Amino acid sequence: MFREKIKVLDCTIRDGGLINNHAFDLRFVREVYRALSEANVDYMEIGYKNSKRLFSAKEFGKWKFCDDEDIKKVTEGIESRTKISVMVDVDRVDIDDVKPREESPVSMVRVASYVKDIDKAIFLVNRFAEKGYETTVNIMAISRALENELTEALEQLEKECKADVIYIVDSFGALYQETTEFLIKKAKSIIKSKEIGIHAHNNQQLAFSNTIEAVIHNANFVDGTVYGLGRAAGNCPLELILGFLKNPKFDIRPVLDLISKEFIPLREKIEWGYIIPYAITGILDEHPRAAMALRGSNRKESYREFYESLVGESEQ
Amino acid sequence: MFREKIKVLDCTIRDGGLINNHAFDLRFVREVYRALSEANVDYMEIGYKNSKRLFSAKEFGKWKFCDDEDIKKVTEGIESRTKISVMVDVDRVDIDDVKPREESPVSMVRVASYVKDIDKAIFLVNRFAEKGYETTVNIMAISRALENELTEALEQLEKECKADVIYIVDSFGALYQETTEFLIKKAKSIIKSKEIGIHAHNNQQLAFSNTIEAVIHNANFVDGTVYGLGRAAGNCPLELILGFLKNPKFDIRPVLDLISKEFIPLREKIEWGYIIPYAITGILDEHPRAAMALRGSNRKESYREFYESLVGESEQ
Secondary structure (H helix, E strand, O other): OOOOOOEEEEOHHHHHOOOOOOOOOHHHHHHHHHHHHHHOOOEEEEEEOOOOOOOOOOOOOHHHOOOHHHHHHHHOOOOOOOEEEEEEEOOOOOHHHOOOHHHOOOOEEEEEEOHHHHHHHHHHHHHHHHOOOEEEEEEOOHHHOOHHHHHHHHHHHHHHOOOOEEEEEEOOOOOOHHHHHHHHHHHHHHOOOOEEEEEEEOOOOOHHHHHHHHHHOOOOEEEEEHHHOOOOOOEOEHHHHHHHOOOOOOOOHHHHHHHHHHHHHHHHHOOOOOOHHHHHHHHOOOOOHHHHHHHOOOOOOOHHHHHHHHHOOOOO | OOOOOOEEEEOHHHHHOOOOOOOOOHHHHHHHHHHHHHHOOOEEEEEEOOOOOOOOOOOOOHHHOOOHHHHHHHHOOOOOOOEEEEEEEOOOOOHHHOOOHHHOOOOEEEEEEOHHHHHHHHHHHHHHHHOOOEEEEEEOOHHHOOHHHHHHHHHHHHHHOOOOEEEEEEOOOOOOHHHHHHHHHHHHHHOOOOEEEEEEEOOOOOHHHHHHHHHHOOOOEEEEEHHHOOOOOOEOEHHHHHHHOOOOOOOOHHHHHHHHHHHHHHHHHOOOOOOHHHHHHHHOOOOOHHHHHHHOOOOOOOHHHHHHHHHOOOOO
């Protein structure tokens, strides 16, 4: 698959930060940035831009706040065409924390939103667009969106929103390729003035195939993470995306080195990937939080009990 | 997806046996059989039927030979509707080792063959069909088959072969869903009198999605293994198949228990799954043997070097 318009965004540090409270050390983040730059990956998302009024800088690492000064310490001295992205959650950002584009090392701001918060997301993203940033709206938990509400949200995004890209986000790792095809086609049928993107979670080992499916149906922004690092089951492995896309500008080798040297040792310290409780929440289209709690308990391998706890109660 | 005709074959012990020379002990194999029976999986493939003239019973475990007496020790005392399958390789079986169906605990014999050996496979499988078995031909390394040769093989299978099912086997884990769709549609266009099956390897985390893709295009036999156990990157995880298929006869819970109790400890002893050298051979459409050798060496995490060794030489 070679389509020059396809852009690859690596969100290893941002999504991976959800496992360790965004506490990756500077050396590690620089190694990731160096490898992505050598691989010619288009964007690196380095963390969240959260308000320090809402979250304590003592409790969380740097990449929950992404101060410009911290980002500059990552990028300085490394030759790169990889742009820096930060993510913003609705209701958790101070707009004034985001300086005008020309004063910042950041190129792209992505706003994560549930369908129900789409008005707030549009308000926010338009402010960031006015500040000069490339922008996206990432529609989370798409597998739970009611179709009429999703339609309305997409129509609003097309009409009122200055974002460059609208992302379909499979937060629960619940989509199969048929559903992905349906959602991407639906988005493309309404969103005419912007690109479509895909961010997939790997609960059912479908993050990569759902990403391919989205690309087949003309999504042009794809998210990946090195070795699939990310919350719970993790994300679409970047190395597989680079192996699939035939754009000669990409070089998989720096990413292979990075996995050898940094991610194999890291996996001994923090957990992510194909783990049965995450597969179960994916199959059942549930948020992984119950599974994450299980993995932190002394019942971590009690899969049947966990499954029963999720399917046992009627919600009538 | 609920289509009553879809049959699930578990080949955990057979494909997993390629990692440990078929040396699973009787207790373990009985636990697998018990769980598959409780889950109502249609078939359990227990090993290979290889000639003891060609392979030493001292070097290999029981499941390389699958004597009827050993199979009976697995099944006795366990209530089950799960049928037993054995696999046969072209040129490695003594036909007379396979007794008539009514004298044997085996229900199905599957013949694995490359396209080039299809005449031998047809000869063999017709003998087993005459002995009363359900039979399949599994076309290996399908990602490397030349289209004209594959067409001819499929035409021969349709005309000359008594097998009930023809399997597409992605030995190298190299197929994407587009290729899977192409191959299943091609097989369906030629094979009218038999079912089509899919056996996928997981090098690129695509075994499950390729299995779904095959089912979408009307393959009715799907292979899986518990927790994806199998040579190198392993196979399509059975638990994900059961989560996807909505046939109410299947029960995922015994399989979850089996993974908790048996497969989590087993994974500490033998290696399979998503491991970068296997991803690399999948991306490059190569047999995993070089990657398996690497994993047995002291260079096991030297991914770039391994990648270079596979792409470095022109074959002009």
